[in-house]
Amino acid sequence: MPIENRGREEIDTSTEHTGSDIWEDFVQGYIPEDPIDIHPQLSLHTAYETDVDPVTYEVLRHRLYSINEEHGATLENVSGSPVAYFAQDFNPTILTATGEVVFQGPYIQFFSPIAELQAKWILENRSGNPGIEPGDVFISNDTWVGSTHQPDVFFLAPVFREGELFCWVVNTLHQYDIGGSNAGSFCPGASNVFEEPVPIPPIKVVEGGEVREDLRQMYLRHSRLPQMVGLDFNAQVAGVNVARERINDTIDEYGAETVKGVMHEVLDDAEQKFVRKLEQIPDGTYRGRAYMDGSKTGDTGIYRGEIQIQKEGDTLTFTNENTAPDKDAINCTYAGFRTAIMSVLNPFMMSDAMWVSGGPLRHIEIETTPGTMTHAQWPSGTSNGGTVSVPFVIHLVNNAVNRMLAASENLKRNIITGQNAGGGAVAQAGIDQWGEEFGTMNLDCMSGGIGAAPHRDGVDTGGQYWAPKAPIPNMEHNEQDYPILYLYRSEVPDTGGPGERRGGAGMDYCWKPHKTERIENVFAASGVLAPLSKGISGYPGGNGRFDVVHDSDVEERFAEREVTQDLTELEGDFERLHSKAHDVQRPDDVSVIRNGGTPGYGDPIERDPERVADDIERGLVTEAAANDIYGVVVERDGDEVAVLDDATEARRSEIRERRLAESTIGGEQ
Structure with missing residues (x-):
């Protein structure tokens, strides 16, 4: 037409x-x-030629x-x-x-x-x-x-x-x-x-x-x-x-x-191309909701964000009704809300015409309420927008667009259950190993999982789907340029959301100061207290977190030729920081940031048991989660994991029976 x-x-x-x-x-x-x-x-x-x-x-x-x-x-x-x-x-x-x-x-x-x-x-x-x-x-x-x-x-x-x-x-x-x-x-x-x-x-x-x-x-x-x-x-x-x-x-x-x-x-x-896809989606309203944790350093409050997509004919109208008022440092402006929309629609609906936002934008209307944290009014804080507020809106759009695509049998395959659930960014500053002032962003924050889809698992530590060419740096480059020493990077078991298709796993990265007396760390994130990407089916992914052990025994362990692979192994004063935090790191302080995982898709007890066993071997799923969530019972022989078929069938039947017993039907339990 x-x-x-x-x-x-x-x-x-x-x-x-x-x-x-x-x-x-x-x-x-x-x-x-x-x-x-x-x-x-x-x-x-x-003037332009109409028939090239x-x-x-x-x-x-x-x-x-x-x-x-x-x-x-x-x-x-x-x-x-x-x-x-x-x-x-x-x-x-x-x-x-x-x-x-x-x-x-x-x-x-x-x-x-x-x-x-x-x-x-x-x-x-x-x-x-x-x-x-x-x-x-x-x-x-x-x-x-x-x-x-x-x-x-x-x-x-x-x-x-x-x-x-x-x-x-x-x-x-x-x-x-x-x-x-x-x-x-x-x-x-x-x-x-x-x-x-x-x-x-x-x-x-x-x-x-x-x-x-x-x-x-x-x-x-x-x-x-x-x-x-x-x-x-x-x-x-x-x-x-x-x-x-x-x-x-x-x-x-x-x-x-x-x-x-x-x-x-x-x-x-x-x-x-965009309009042809809209023609395959039923008219209606599709919604998403998530919660921002902490309006500023020291605040432990939770703030609601909502988004509504009204699909009518060839137009999508985006609103933000019921979103919390703008406050402190958690806000983005109208511009941030608007651009987050295309960060989702491009990879979800425009894979056949990527990088051409101008076409779809002709069919998008935005009716947001000024004075909310996703349409902030002057003079609200917005300096965390690119790492906190705009990704927060991306989560909201992701959640709502998934529901919209699920209403179309032809477009359902394009669903991506979410981006990584938290982790944010850390800016670092101090005096480097040569006695000069330094400052940087630790760009390990660009890792984290990519969500599952109806036809495939998510991508473990795959990064952000809205930043397809953004890698994380080599640890050696960071150690060469800045006064830090990595203890480890590792994918974290059970952070990929369970489902018939498992969500992408998140990553921990751990470091300490090296040849410097102090590093100033500024953390800005969301998705630490509550998962942002809940997905459309399956379970959410694991949250992000900021942890530090002050006055640790890390140097004593180095002297014994021991490098820890888990922050909990260290002796010292453990502290879990909030999502908006400032911390001064001394030579014996060890910090770890977790970039969260992403939701799964489908019922976990429908997942192929052999794939669960493979996940256990790879260290991405624990045996406890396999039993409790996936209903898969295994036995281990060294590094090899084998599925016990009869025990797995019985365990999955037990899970189904428990669900029926706990379900509410016709208003009665």
Whole structure:
């Protein structure tokens, strides 16, 4: 059926240009209206070829994607930050002139849909003063305009052809420290934004190809490590310059109207594929609920988050009714809520048109309530958004989308029961082994399980499905660069949620300071007190946790040539930290973080007993869990585990009978 292309270059170039209500944007969060209001002095390139031949289309589609990937490689290679070259905590994006996402890279997914808001805000509020010109680059990290949290910094560059704005190239990179009350710029103890890094609305930091040194110096002045952030700054400028040059080369070769025609066709194709999937889903309301633990350091409260998806025809409407009010440091803005949606829909529903968020976004409406923790109002804290609040919304969306897909026999196979249930991030700072100041994120946080599906088990320590190219660093690299010594990394038994298909297992990573007197650790997470991904069937995965043994006997054990593989083996003062915590680690203090597991799918007593035995051999399921949850009885002979068939059949019958006895039928027990 024909599809209305809602996002085409719709503009208002009336002489009564007013831009958006800036102060309303800064309080409520920027929500662009359609069409957006652009100053008449800015001309957009709107002509495009409507019938590009199929061969040229495929050549240019892949070329644009490759340009975006080269943009990402430039960020990785120019930056000296471990956030860039280990975790690839960035994403490059190509946008149309009016901000639709044509291509995003295979890196951190929630960086690209949110870039659309940044570009639209610049068009509305900067096209008149100071203007948008060839060679310009804008910088922004304002969460109320469009960022997940202040450390995620956007560089946006317009691409011009013959005096008209043709498209945008954008990159986002998590920068280690840009100010705030804690080293690393996560501020889990913040009560409001004034205790966090300063939000910077879009400003022109490169003008006509020349870096504005006054603004660059002002920006770096906020950081505890300006040299490292300066390298990131240079890498981001280099990235947009490379992408801009490659796009201009492509236009020189094929013509502006042909390239623009391909961009439109890429978007239309993604839109049509999305709508065809929506046609297979019954109209209705699908819901998700999860609980955030701790509004700030020292708080042990639990805060409810809810999401509703109203599917009607070719439109999904997302709301957040019954969500707790915004509070302290647990919040994300409207922009964070919006971009979390595409972080789920892309891998779940757009595997045949990945990295093209602009098409599906034409059929998504968002009606959130300002003043809630998933649509925060100024001046709520948002500096933990990228590691706590936005992943929290991803869990909510994941839970609701699973229910929606389960209503379609054809789409049920696309279900992923969840992402890892907790673990969050740790920012570290202190004096390194060479006597110099250091700061970093321990990027082991990018591990954790990936959820099960109806047709397969989850992926053990598979990472985040919304960050497909984000690896965890080699331990040796971290030990070389920073004053830490690992004791172990290990997959944790029984953290993968039980089910006919088992969820992916989580991971513990354990370290101590090495050749330093102290390390400041700042922890920011959710899913520590309560699992976030409950799944749609089967059991939830294991939670995350932060543990530390102060004044341990680890050095004495080293002297005896013993390296512990379990924190509980150590003597000392054990402490379990909350999900928002600050801890100073001394030489004999040993810390461990658990990145949680993910839910299973289906009834555990329907799992093939031989697969349970294999899980036991691999150390992913304990014999106790096999007996109690899976109903599988085994015997062990050394490292080999064998299923006792008759005992297993009897045990599973016992579990079924107990369930029937405990069930409530017709209101009676």
